[in-house]
Ligand SMILES: Cc1ccc(O)c(S)c1
């Protein structure tokens with residue numbers, strides 16, 4: 001019995017879920033952000049986010065999430081300011097979500113979960129030549145996270161939702177252009193920031209996390225389309241729905257979460 005429960009547990013929570021999967025992992029993500037332990041840092045600058053919809057290129061189902069990818073060969077779509085010392089280029093965004101609205105986000109606020117979490121991934125183009133190089137460096141990446149909550153339909157998201165059936169299976173790709181992800185950001189400027197890691201392999205400890213305080217609203221039906229995607233490719237007989245693609249929370253260890261607001 002132990003064998004099959006191990007198999008089940010292994011299937012439900014791949015081995016890289018645990019902090020021990022990264023030797024010496026001392027800045028792993030995601031984490032729970034406790035309001036009482038976060039520290040207002042008045043020296044934090046406002047975030048400077050400048051996206052150009054002409055850099056948006058395609059959507060790809062990579063078998064774990066769907067990535068909306070951007071041409072990052074120039075400084076047309078960038079992130080700077082906040083806790084960052086350099087300018088970072090947007091290379092992709094993706095989401096993590098659950099099988100129901102009760103689970104889905106990777107980070108939590110005082111234990112509060114959201115049904116999904118958006119990650120806008122940027123790499124330090126001031127110091128490194130590519131994402132692949134930057135992903136190995138402590139100051140290589142900056143990920144802006146936005147919580148999604150169920151509410152009114154998000155008009156800007158609908159163009160993305162309408163494209164998802166075309167990338168239902170793992171390894172499918174479809175052209176996707178003229179989309180400005182700024183429409184997915186809340187109007188409130190407040191955020192938390194801490195040093196962490198990717199939440200999927202290679203789990204490298206190269207991410208300055210910037211977590212927006214306010215969620216954005218999407219409709220129940222819009223999020224349901226995320227769950228119609230599949231982990232599996234078209235030629236696999238067992239089709240597994242793409243849900244619960246979030247990592248379990250990791251120990252804070254010797255880190256402080258700073259807030260841009262008091
Ligand atoms: C670069 C990257 C890839 C996948 C992810 O979930 C995250 S959080 C970052």
Ligand SMILES: [Zn+2]
Nearest residue numbers: 094096119199
């Ligand atoms: Zn992510």
